[in-house]
Amino acid sequence: MGKNILIVDDEPDMCWVVSQIIQSQGLNVVTAYTGEDACFKLSKGDFSVVFLDAKLPDMDGLDVARRIHAIVKERPLVVLVSGYHYRDDPIVRNAQEEGLICCFLAKPFSNEELIGILISLSC
């Protein structure tokens, strides 16, 4: 795909960890710490995948997904990264069915899990 990957999380250490894993696969990353910043960066449309934290200080991860769904033409694949939801959480299932997100990655995760997602998204 060749495009950048956006990491959205208000916790800098979390961004650092995810960046390290993605960069180890030879991919480029950009980070955003707020929902607003994420929407701004995504609106330019040059990201293939976004790793989106479920709870951001200014808005919910799913709200960010909903917004980009509405405004961005070339939509990135959205991976919801969350410590707030549980596995099989109906909120996550609904978001997947709605097409807002394509994957769910539960915190804490193994690095292989994250890499597996990257591969499945053919990054």
Place this chain on the structure above:
Amino acid sequence: MSENPIKSSFQIQYEMLLNAIPSSVLMVDRKLQILSVNENFLIKSQRSKDTTVGRHLADVFPLVILQSTCIEESIRNVFNSSIAVKGQKMTYRAPGVPLRIYYYSILPIQSDQIILIMEDVTEQFRLSEEVRRVERHLASIVESASDIVLSTDIDGRVLTWNSAAEKLSGLKTQDVYGRYFFDFCDANQKQMVEQIFQRMKTSNAAHTTEFNLLTPSNSGTILISWVFSPMKDDYSKTVGTVVVGRDLAERLKLELQLRQSQKLTALGVMAGGIAHEIRNPLAICSSAAQFLQEDRIPDEFQKECAKKIQTNIQKASAIIENLLRFARSSLDTEMIEVDLISVLKETIDLVTNQAKVQKIKIHLSLQKSSVVVSGVPGLLQQVFMNIFLNAINAMPTGGVLSITVNSVEDRVIVRIIDTGVGIPAGELDKIFDPFHTSSPVGQGTGLGLSICYSIIRQHLGSIQAESRLGQGAAIIVTLPLL
């Protein structure tokens, strides 16, 4: 002949006099023959003069009475000794005659006769029986009560002490009788109790209070809720004090359980925020640890991973520490010097996670860096936790939670203001009532603010609410400064 009219005039006067006496009067000779009787006796015994005068005592009085009173024997003794017998009781039971009770006296007189005077006390006896029955009834009420009931003289010396008082204190009536009641109170409350007795001397109103009663058998004390009432005589003069006390142990136990269970409800509300905040550092640690397992990693990177693991473990641990402190602290009940600001900051730390996931900003504005009050830190934290969580719940789409602390004279005023949905005017005076809730069924117990109210009252403070629907709410907690 000239003597007869005079004699009969005496006779008439004598009989008039005798008949005027409201008691039965009989003259009896040594042979126990009745020489004369008055009308009172004839009416009471339902006999005629003909069947009475000149008859033997045994023909007039029923046998059972003669046997039970031994009246014949008594009369003979009076004849022999010339010493009167006074105030003996006789129950007069005869066929067709209502039961009467008499007190009789046998008086020796000259001319070898005695007078038997029988005073009818049936009515008095019935009344005193009635009085005794009422007294017994009242006494059994006091004795059967599970509350302490005691009475003292005007200076506070114990006169009566019921069985509940004996049972709760372990002190018998003889241990306390005549001793000052305040000698059985906790040493540092003695003076206060002494003053209540002073006040009772001139007061007409009851006085309600709570203090500890000593239980010397286990060298401890029990907390009792007391009501002191002045005891008045028939002329409204204060003659003593009636003190009624109720053991608060059961109530305290229930209150403690209620506070604890309400706390668990609060923890449930925070679960989402806590999960998010603990899983974040866990995820960082987990990934960093996995990096460390890889081969040939640069030294610098290795150090960074280790540092991140340590920092994030500390972060997660701090969250758990706060939670544990909140969950367990209701077991402390001792009032100590507390810095209200630290309590507020710790409580804010606990709700920060929840506020964050709901997009709520928290502002704390302080006049001073420390404000000391007397209180139970755990309970004060529970109060602010409940208020904060209520405020957070009132702002489902985000907002601002402002907390201001101001000291005014001898009080500290904490205002907790939210920008949430507000409280409708009609609800405002009900929000501190137990089980009042605006949450949907199953989501709120309606106990949070009522528990705040009872805790703040225990700290001699006050709690109020101000709000307009749609314009947020303010809860104002006032506490006395130390």
